[in-house]
Amino acid sequence: xxxxxxxxxxxxxxLKALFRPWVRGLENIPxxxxxxxxxxxxSFVDSIFTPLVAPRPVVYLAKKDYFMGRGIxxxxxxxxxxxxxxxxxxxxxxxxxxxxxxxxxKVLKSGALLGIYPEGTRSxxxxxxxxxTGVARLVLEAGVPVxxxxxxxxxxxxxxxxxxxKLRRVGVVFGEPMDFSRYQDLEHDRFLLRxxxxxxxxxxxxxxxxxxxxKYASTVKTRLLAEKQPEREG
Numbered sequence: 001x002x003x004x005x006x007x008x009x010x011x012x013x014x015l016k017a018l019f020r021p022w023v024r025g026l027e028n029i030p031x032x033x034x035x036x037x038x039x040x041x042x043s044f045v046d047s048i049f050t051p052l053v054a055p056r057p058v059v060y061l062a063k064k065d066y067f068m069g070r071g072i073x074x075x076x077x078x079x080x081x082x083x084x085x086x087x088x089x090x091x092x093x094x095x096x097x098x099x100x101x102x103x104x105x106k107v108l109k110s111g112a113l114l115g116i117y118p119e120g121t122r123s124x125x126x127x128x129x130x131x132x133t134g135v136a137r138l139v140l141e142a143g144v145p146v147x148x149x150x151x152x153x154x155x156x157x158x159x160x161x162x163x164x165x166k167l168r169r170v171g172v173v174f175g176e177p178m179d180f181s182r183y184q185d186l187e188h189d190r191f192l193l194r195x196x197x198x199x200x201x202x203x204x205x206x207x208x209x210x211x212x213x214x215k216y217a218s219t220v221k222t223r224l225l226a227e228k229q230p231e232r233e234g
Contacts, residue, residue, distance in 0.1 A: 015052055018167055019157065023053040025174035031056075034144040035106035035177070038135055038200050040128055040208050041117035047086060049170050050115060050149060055086055059107050060115040061100060092102035100136060101141075108142040117201060119217045124224055128201065128210040129217035136196035137178050141186035142186075146200055148175035150208035160163055173207045200230035 015021075029035070037058055039050060051058040067078050067088040082141045087103065114140070118131030141145055153172035172220075178200065186192050206211050213220070 037115040039149035058115045060086045060088040131197040131201040133193040136193040145177040148203035
């Protein structure tokens with residue numbers, strides 16, 4: 001909370017002055033209680049602009065590597081992620097993924113807003129990709145609504161592979177809450193998890209206006225990297 005207040009008082013006004021973000025649908029965010037803010041993922045800065053315009057703190061789970069750096073750079077990186085209300089998580093599979101899920105549940109059950117990216121990683125080309133079913137598991141186990149959100153223009157602010165942001169306007173659109181409480185206690189039904197995830201992704205698609213690709217973004221990234229490898233070797 002201290003870092004969120006720091007951002008609101010000092011960092012927030014500066015970012016708003018520089019990037020002039022516009023926002024729609026703030027009335028769709030509940031004034032209290034836990035909820036999932038599920039959005040598209042175009043850029044590293046998505047986790048900055050969505051909480052910036054939200055009326056309540058939004059907690060994101062970030063790669064734990066960002067919190068483990070050393071020296072001056074490591075110190076400021078760790079400070080930045082704490083200032084933007086992000087918590088360390090392990091993105092590995094198996095027990096690491098389960099631990100991340102439990103961390104998300106803890107945030108939701110505390111009555112806070114949890115921001116997640118169902119795609120699992122940033123889009124490599126601006127398209128919206130297939131969602132991972134972890135979002136559905138969180139919804140059913142925590143018994144909270146989902147607020148779909150679309151960030152617009154963040155990929156123009158900071159493209160993948162760059163470190164210096166460009167001054168561009170950013171938009172954030174919050175959709176109406178999605179209630180899946182009728183499926184309570186069915187969190188182990190994999191067909192239901194896929195159905196809920198696809199429904200959430202459709203709402204994000206409707207808000208963002210992106211082109212949809214029914215593939216996992218991580219698979220596309222791996223393919224693109226493999227295609228570039230021969231060029232480097234040649």
